[in-house]
Structure formats: structure tokens, C-alpha cells
Amino acid sequence: MQPRSSRRSIVATGRTHRPATRSRGIPEATVARLPLYLRALTALSERSVPTVSSEELAAAAGVNSAKLRKDFSYLGSYGTRGVGYDVEYLVYQISRELGLTQDWPVVIVGIGNLGAALANYGGFSARGFRVAALIDADPAMAGKPVAGMAVQHTDELEKIIEDNGVSIGVIATPAGAAQQVSERLIAAGVTSILNFAPTVLSVPEGVDVRKVDLSIELQILAFHEQRKAGEGAAAAAAAGSLSDDEDTGTGAAPAAALVPPAGRAAATSRKGNPEGDVPAVMPA
Structure with a gap:
């Protein structure tokens, strides 16, 4: 065998x-x-x-x-x-x-809102991934049609994987159930997992896991939005401060205004004297 x-x-x-x-x-x-x-x-x-x-x-x-x-x-x-x-x-x-010149049967476990959306996604079949089964732990979901397929109970998981030769599993369960589901998938022969559950899976060597966490992506976008808002506020504050200085005349004073009269006289008397120590014209 x-x-x-x-x-x-x-x-x-x-x-x-x-x-x-x-x-x-x-x-x-x-x-x-x-x-x-x-x-x-x-x-x-x-x-x-x-x-x-x-x-x-x-x-x-x-x-x-x-x-x-x-x-x-x-x-x-x-x-x-x-x-x-x-x-x-x-x-x-x-x-x-990428291995897309052949058929890859896939099972989706967890047919809530996200799982149902994935089941209805046409991009899988267009890329060579055939959804072989939809699986859920809720007995009330068993037999319900989703994306033209009847949902099957998790009790049938191992048999479904065996019968369809599945090596890729998609997990769309709540976080608390994801690890146990991954262990059952792996024990049944699945060696690649696409994980949508908001948790990190512990898997043995030789099993590939790709994680998709939409909330993390949104948090990263929120960080960038907050930074852009902060930079915009700082720029606006700087522009407002400059405008206030110009209106009140409190901006930078001319350099000559900062030199005391005595200093200006001394500076004038040194013009033309390369040494700078003795006035160019001696007093009588």
C-alpha cells in the first residue's frame, strides 16, 4: 500500500x-x-x-x-x-x-460570516483551488447550503480529508478553537494551513502556515493615520506661530538692531583698517 x-x-x-x-x-x-x-x-x-x-x-x-x-x-x-x-x-x-497548473482541493473550517465569505470567493477556483468541503462545529449548520455546498459537521473532518485528498486547510474559526482544529487537520494529513483566526498556531515541522489577521492590518493603518494627523497638526501649529509673529512684529529683528550704539560706532571706526586695532584716521 x-x-x-x-x-x-x-x-x-x-x-x-x-x-x-x-x-x-x-x-x-x-x-x-x-x-x-x-x-x-x-x-x-x-x-x-x-x-x-x-x-x-x-x-x-x-x-x-x-x-x-x-x-x-x-x-x-x-x-x-x-x-x-x-x-x-x-x-x-x-x-x-506555484503549483497552479494542477487542482488543489481545499477545506474551509468555520462557516461563520468570514468562512461563508471565503466560500463565496470566486478567486479560489480561478487560481486552481477547489473548495472540496465546508465544515463547521455547530450542529445547526450541518446541511445548510453555503455557496452552493452543504455544510458538513466537524465529526466528518477526517473522512472528508481522506476522501478528497486534501492537503490545504483554511481555518476561519474563533481564536479559541483554531489550535484544536489545526491539530485535527494535521493529524488527518493536511500539511498547509491558511489561518484567519486571530491567534498564533503551534504546528510541527513540515507544516506550512500562512496567517491573515485583518485586525492587525487595520491597526497598522491606524498607526500611519495617527502619525499623519500628528505631522499635519504640528505643521499647522508652526505655520500659525509664524503668522502671529509677522502680524505682531515680534519676528526676528534685523542684525543691526541687535548691536548696541557703542558697538556700531566701534564697528564703523574700524572700516578700512585691516588690523582692526587702530582707527584708520588718528584724532588730531
Whole structure:
């Protein structure tokens, strides 16, 4: 009998999958940018754009062109001088590298508001991720249709993963339930988890976790907004202070006004005397 992990890959794709990214030694930072390039390239492809320069593609992806060219060198794609990159070929290259040329069954655990929204998100299927099952711990949710699928109870979790050859799980449960759900997913054979629960999961080596916390992103935006507001208030206060000084005449006085009369006379008497110690014209 085949090992379970190998059997699961064959069920899902018809062949054993060997991740190209790790065997080629592509840096994780580059892997994280590949979906950005793919999104920009897909938009170009939909507009029937045949080629794109590194500068244009970098701008569309929000990176600098030197970094883009370095990233593409890991894929063995260097473009053509004066022409740029072939859009369709790059779409294929990046899709292959990300494993998107095959079907990936996914389960979503936790069908509350967020889980239901994820179930209805069309971007999963467009990128090769097929939602195989929707799972929830609430018995009242069992059998209810969400996004055209009947929600199944968590009692069926292990069987669902086994039957569908699932290796990717999405957790959209409350924070308190997320760790236990992750442990059950991993025990059933899931090796990659997308975690939307506002908590940090503890997983064994060999299990990949990507965390999405919307509240953290909003807090970061709030920090930047507060800083911008503070800078704006400081600038307004400085401008108001300068305006008040000009209106009341309390601004900086001319340099001559700050020199006492005796000092001005002494300074005048030294004009033309390079030594500065003896007046230029001696008194009679």
C-alpha cells in the first residue's frame, strides 16, 4: 500500500507532485512576490498584451525592476532586450512554479460570516483551488447550503480529508478553537494551513502556515493615520506661530538692531583698517 501522502497527491492531481520552488532553491521572499507578478500578468493577458518590459511589470506589481529581474532569474526567464517578457509564457512559468497548473482541493473550517465569505470567493477556483468541503462545529449548520455546498459537521473532518485528498486547510474559526482544529487537520494529513483566526498556531515541522489577521492590518493603518494627523497638526501649529509673529512684529529683528550704539560706532571706526586695532584716521 502506498504511503498516505503519496496516495493523496495522486488522488488530487493524478500524479505525484514535487514542489519545484524548494528543489530550485528559490528564496521565500521571491516566492511571496510571484503571486503579485502573476496577478499583474493575468491582467495584461486578459487585455491581449503580448509582451511587457520589466519596468512596466514591476510598476504594476509594486516592486522595483531590478528586484523583478532578479526574481525572474530564479525561474530561468531573462526576457529579450528591447522586447521585454512574453506575457503568456511568464503566466505559464509562474503558474507552474506555484503549483497552479494542477487542482488543489481545499477545506474551509468555520462557516461563520468570514468562512461563508471565503466560500463565496470566486478567486479560489480561478487560481486552481477547489473548495472540496465546508465544515463547521455547530450542529445547526450541518446541511445548510453555503455557496452552493452543504455544510458538513466537524465529526466528518477526517473522512472528508481522506476522501478528497486534501492537503490545504483554511481555518476561519474563533481564536479559541483554531489550535484544536489545526491539530485535527494535521493529524488527518493536511500539511498547509491558511489561518484567519486571530491567534498564533503551534504546528510541527513540515507544516506550512500562512496567517491573515485583518485586525492587525487595520491597526497598522491606524498607526500611519495617527502619525499623519500628528505631522499635519504640528505643521499647522508652526505655520500659525509664524503668522502671529509677522502680524505682531515680534519676528526676528534685523542684525543691526541687535548691536548696541557703542558697538556700531566701534564697528564703523574700524572700516578700512585691516588690523582692526587702530582707527584708520588718528584724532588730531
